[in-house]
Amino acid sequence: MTRATNVLVVDDNPGFNHAARTVLGNDGFLVHTAETGHEALAFLERRPPFKDAPRPAFVVLDFHLPDMDAPAVLRRLHDDAGLQAIPVLVVSQADWAEDEAAARAAGARDFRVKPSRAHALRDTFLEFWRTHAHATDRPADRG
């Protein structure tokens, strides 16, 4: 049975979501996307219309979302025993120390400036995944 590794990418810019889906898709990940914090939370909490949503191996979360910022999303995840273990990579347009501190304090495993080159984007995602996701979820291991 094949089991793809699911990833949730949350960014209000469809261009970024598309790029993330492309670079990760090439590596065998199944990328889901959300454009707002509420949509992401609905996906993760399996609320309609995401009743059958899979549990992602990791989440890529933009710091500035139209409805809420990354720390607010992270706090909601932290309050949910079933979701707090999912590693979250927060990405942002700027490498501002206070944003990074806020994200990490709310439970982000890492904070990165959004790379603007495809290979750098891929490297960032894969490095994060290697460091923080469970080895058993590696696509290479799937049957």
Add this chain to the structure above:
Amino acid sequence: MPTDAEGDASSVLSSVDVISRVRTAALIGAAGLTTYLGFVAATRRVFLFPLAAVVPLFAGLILLNLILALTAEWWGGRRRSIFIQLAFQATVIMLILHRLGGVMMGALLVTGAFPIILAEMFGISVFGIANVLTASYAVLVYVESSQLREVGIGIDQQVAFAVMAFLVFNWLAIYTNRYSQQLGRLAENLRQKVAERTRELTTVNQQLAANARALQAKQEEFRDFVYAVTHDLKGPVNAILLTADLLTQRNLAGLDAESRGELDRIVRLAAATEDMIRDLLDLFRITSLSEDPEWVELSRVTEAAVETLRPKLLAKHTRVEVNGLPRVWGQPSKLARVVANLLDNAVKYVPAGRGRIEVAGGLENGHVVLTVRDNGIGIPEPYRHSIFDLFVRVPPEEQLVEGETVPGSGVGLNVVKRIVETHGGTVSVDCAARAGTCFTVRLPAGPVS
């Protein structure tokens, strides 16, 4: 009588003011009586004044006034008690006049002016006191009537004395009252003018303060707006870059040279725009950051900047020399940015392999002077003034380093200028004599008062 204006004025006065005025008037009364006694004592041989007969009366009146001054709190608020007191003094003065030589000492009648002026000061009826004086004088004439007849002054002349006293005292009262009214009106006008001006000034000040607040709010709103726009612009530019990059990777083989060139150009332009937006965001951030000033060791700040730049320095084999940097009073992370941006600028324009950057410092007329000198391509004369303006760069074709254009957004030096100026300092490019570029930053060495 007190006029309306005076009535208004006295009703404006607090009871404390009234008490202090009453006390002053009583003290002036005591001083006046003492002076009068002095005059009598000094001229007693000339006019044959019987001093012993009047000293107890004088002393009594002087003492009375001193006691009244001391006890002003208890009686000063009551007009009637002031009137009674003055009427009493007026009659005693007539008694003194009687003892000094009686009606014949008519010249001394002028002492009657004294209670009339005091009455005006107290704000009680000057005409009342004037006619108490007149009545007392008439009584004096009546009492001395037989003596007067003995010296040949008939009844008709005695009546004329009393009438003259009536005229003199009432004329004095009218004069005092009018003079005081005029003074009062003048004072009232001045007071109104001062109040009016004060109101105007208060209004203008309030408007100024409101304008300043509105201006600050607008500035903050504007900054937030520009910041939000800038931030929101970065996302799409980032996505354009990623998308163009994906396209390049996927179709590298299938694209002809021209298309590949155009795609490269899109990537280059988008990357330059992204850099510009990043630097702009940095500018907003660093300039709106509020930090408490402290002593900043420029040597340590420079060391940190060199460390951050080390990959670039190593890549171009550039040597950095740091000499004699003092400490300076200012906001640490902003000053660190000044040094970092100047070094970053220098390393971009030095030739690979033989680049040299020299950071030196010193004190000059109470200012810390920091110079960052490089042996790079230098800045052509026409651009030296505008190089610190936002987005201004020397055109790429005029600043090739070994045939290559140098990337940049034209924000870094503007950040330097803004930070230096908020510290009360200046920055300039002024090493024209030698090849390369030399930036000089002057900052006040200590806390600016």
